[in-house]
Amino acid sequence: MSAHIAIIGSGQLARMMALDGIPMGMRFSFLVDEGEDTRCVNALGNVVVRCGEAGDIYRQLGEPDVVTVEKEHVDIDLLKGLQAHCPVHPNPDALKIFKNRLQEKLSLQSLSIPLAPFQSVTSREDLQQALRSLDKPIFLKSEEQGYDGYNQHRITRDNAEQVLDAVSFAGAWVAEEFVPFEREVSFLAARGGNGDIAFYPAVENYHRNGTLLRSIAPAPSLSASQIATGHRYLSDILVKTDYVGLICMECFVVGDDILVNEIAPRVHNSGHWTAKGALTSQFENHLRAIAGLPLGSCEARGISGMLNLLGVTATAAQVVDEHCFLTLYGKTQQPRRKLGHIVVSGQSHEDVEARLAIMEKQVYCA
Numbered sequence: 001m002s003a004h005i006a007i008i009g010s011g012q013l014a015r016m017m018a019l020d021g022i023p024m025g026m027r028f029s030f031l032v033d034e035g036e037d038t039r040c041v042n043a044l045g046n047v048v049v050r051c052g053e054a055g056d057i058y059r060q061l062g063e064p065d066v067v068t069v070e071k072e073h074v075d076i077d078l079l080k081g082l083q084a085h086c087p088v089h090p091n092p093d094a095l096k097i098f099k100n101r102l103q104e105k106l107s108l109q110s111l112s113i114p115l116a117p118f119q120s121v122t123s124r125e126d127l128q129q130a131l132r133s134l135d136k137p138i139f140l141k142s143e144e145q146g147y148d149g150y151n152q153h154r155i156t157r158d159n160a161e162q163v164l165d166a167v168s169f170a171g172a173w174v175a176e177e178f179v180p181f182e183r184e185v186s187f188l189a190a191r192g193g194n195g196d197i198a199f200y201p202a203v204e205n206y207h208r209n210g211t212l213l214r215s216i217a218p219a220p221s222l223s224a225s226q227i228a229t230g231h232r233y234l235s236d237i238l239v240k241t242d243y244v245g246l247i248c249m250e251c252f253v254v255g256d257d258i259l260v261n262e263i264a265p266r267v268h269n270s271g272h273w274t275a276k277g278a279l280t281s282q283f284e285n286h287l288r289a290i291a292g293l294p295l296g297s298c299e300a301r302g303i304s305g306m307l308n309l310l311g312v313t314a315t316a317a318q319v320v321d322e323h324c325f326l327t328l329y330g331k332t333q334q335p336r337r338k339l340g341h342i343v344v345s346g347q348s349h350e351d352v353e354a355r356l357a358i359m360e361k362q363v364y365c366a
Contacts, residue, residue, distance in 0.1 A: 002025040002026055003021075003025075003026045003065050003066065003291045004026070004027045004028075004029070004062060004064045004065050004066075005017075005021065005026055005027070005028055005029075005064055005065065005066055005067075005290070005291070006030070006031060006061045006062075006064035006066070006067045006068070007028060007030050007031070007041075007067075007068055007069065008031050008067065008068070008069040008070065008071070008074050008079075009030070009031075009032070009069060009070035009071050009074075010036055010038045010040055010047065010070075011037075011040050011070055011329075012040050012329035012338065013070035013071070013266060013267050014030055014041050014070040015040040015329060016267070016272075016275070016283045016327075017068075017070065017267065017283045017286060018045060019044070020275075020281055020283040020284045020287065021283075021284070021287045022044070024287070026287060027045065028041075028044055028045035029045045029046040029047070029048060029061045029062050029064060030044075030045055030047045030048065031048050031057065031061060032047060032048070032049055032050065033049070033050055034049055034050070036049075037331070039330045039331065039332075040329050040331065046062060048060045048061050053081065054078055054081025054084065054085070055081070055084075055085065057078070057082070058082055063085070063086075065086060065087075066087045066088070066089060066290050067079070067082050067086060067087070067088045068088070068089055068090075068245065068286070068290050069090070069095065069265075069266060070266055070267070071266060072095055072098050072099040072264065072265050072266060073099055073144065073145055074095060074099070076092050076095060076096045076099075079092040079095065080092045087290070089193075089244040089245045089290040090241075090243050090244060090245045090265050090266075091241070091242060091243070091244070093241070093242075094241035094242070094265060095265055097241065098263050098265040099144060100143050100144055101141055101142070101143045101144070101174045102120050102143050102172065102174050104262065104263055105174065107240070107241075108260055108263075111233070111236045111237065111240060113233050113236070113237075113260050114257065114258070114259050114260065115259060115260055115261075116176050116178070116179045116252070116259060116261070117135075117177040118134075118174055118175060118177065119133065119134065119174070119175045120172065120173075120174060120175075121140065121169075121172070121173040121174065121175050122169060122172050122173070123169050124164060124167075124169060127163075127164060127167065127173070127175065131155065131164075134175060134176075134177040135177050135178070136156055136157055136160075136178070137154055137155060137156045137178045138154075138155040138175050138177060138178065139152060139153070139154055139155070139175070139176045139178065140152065140153040140154075140163065140167065140173050140174075140175050141173065141174050141176065142171055142172070142173055142174075143171065143172040143174055144171075152210065153166075153167065179252045179254060179259060179261075180254070181252035181253055181254050182253050182254065182255070183204055183253040184204070184205045184206070184207065184250065184251070184252060184253070184261070185202050185204050185205065185219050185222065185250075185251050185252075185253055185258075186202065186203040186205055186215070186248050186249065186250050186251070186268065186270040187199070187200075187202055187233075187234050187248070187249045187251065188200040188203065188246065188247070188249075188270070188271045188274075188282060189231075189234050189235075189238065189246070190245065190246045190247075190286060190288070190289045190295050190298075191238045191243055191244055191245070191247070191289060192288070192289045192292070192293075192294070192295050193244050193289070193290075195239075196295055197235060197238060198295040198296070198297070198298045199298060200271065200274060200278060200282065200298040200300075201218035201219070201278075201298070201300050202217070202218060202219040202222050202226075202227055202230060203215045203216070203217040203218075203219055203270045203273070204216050204217070204219035204220065204222075205250070205270050208310070209336070211308070211338075212269050212270060212308055213307070213308055213310065213360075214305060214306060214307045214308065214356055214360065215269075215270045215272075215273060215306045216303070216304070216305045216306075216349060216352060217273050217274075217300060217303070217304050217305075218300055220349045222253070223256070225256065226256065229258045230251060230258050233258070234247070234249045237249065237263065243265070244290060245265075245286050245290050246266065246267045246268070246271070246282050246283075246285055246286035246289065247263065247264070248263070248264040248266075248267075248268035248270060248271060249263055249264075250262050250264065250270070266286075267282045267283055267286050268282070269308065269338070269341075270306075272327075272341050272343065273304040273305065273306040274298075274304075275327070275343065276301075276304065276325050276343040277300055277301050277302070277304025277343060277345060278297075278298055278299065278300055278301060279296060279297040279298070279301065280295075280296025280297055280298060284296060302345060303345070303346050303347060303348060303349055303351070303352045304344065304346075304352065305343070305344040305345075305346075305352040305353065305355065305356040306342070306344070307344070307356055307359050307363070308338060308341050309328075309338070309339045309341060310336055310337070310339070311333065311334065311335045311337055311339070312333075312339065312364055313328065313333055313339045313340060313363075314326055314328075314340065314342065314362070314363045319342055319362075321344075321358075321359075323345045323346055324343070324344050324345075324355060324359060325342065325343045325344075325345075326340065326341075326342050327340050327341055327342075327343070328340035342363075344356050
């Protein structure tokens with residue numbers, strides 16, 4: 001019998017998981033909130049609009065074998081309710097930690113994983129204290145729903161008073177000291193229910209306005225020691241949280257040190273290159289992990305790069321290079337919105353970086 005997997009969410013990550021799982025004989029259903037855009041997953045499985053209690057939702061989803069998520073900002077109580085009917089991966093307790101920036105940092109601290117200095121901020125007085133004790137610039141980020149540069153403020157000596165007056169303290173924040181990093185890298189891994197862990201090559205990332213623009217893997221010039229450190233940190237996180245599925249750990253490189261920035265408990269943008277550039281994509285390995293199947297090889301096929309299409313789109317006719325591969329998500333065009341990506345393959349970092357530059361100019365300067 002084929003596995004039936006229910007995904008909480010209906011965005012591009014849900015789409016790419018389903019597209020990798022269907023050829024494996026898996027079936028999918030998707031749980032969405034009222035009014036949620038479902039175009040990414042149309043025709044890939046039954047779409048259920050949330051209504052009723054966990055048991056009702058489980059039956060409306062078609063009594064799936066396992067439930068997973070494409071985003072960390074989900075209803076934890078609902079996931080715990082669904083656990084009474086089938087496995088939920090990643091487990092709700094892990095997702096509860098990673099959906100909250102402060103809890104995530106405290107959890108990482110408990111594992112002696114190095115982070116940038118930070119303080120919890122729930123009032124104007126807390127923020128004033130953070131401004132006195134942390135070196136500027138400071139990044140003020142909401143505890144929840146702060147991603148891709150949204151719900152964040154960059155505070156300098158020149159704008160501190162303006163930010164103090166502009167911030168709403170109806171919600172909680174975290175103030176983080178700026179890290180003078182040299183590079184940003186991601187470590188991605190999949191962990192199965194039996195405890196097996198498979199690591200992908202580290203990825204170097206470049207952001208624009210707080211959103212990932214392009215990645216290259218394997219990350220150039222990371223030392224064996226730095227890679228081992230990243231793997232150790234991520235292993236500790238996976239084991240502590242009894243995590244099953246694909247996870248991404250975003251980090252800063254500072255000299256020889258690796259500082260963890262944040263955790264994404266799901267398939268991740270910086271792993272999109274794996275669809276063409278690894279023996280097993282991140283999407284397939286997530287599905288393998290949550291379905292109890294052996295993990296696939298994470299070995300890279302040469303060097304790969306990924307360019308995000310942020311508020312811009314492209315056509316197959318534009319991406320004519322035989323080493324470039326276009327994926328569109330079926331979304332309507334809006335500023336900064338992730339509309340698709342291009343994966344570039346090659347045999348050297350220089351070759352891939354040159355092709356990425358050509359593609360970036362092609363789509364952003366057309």
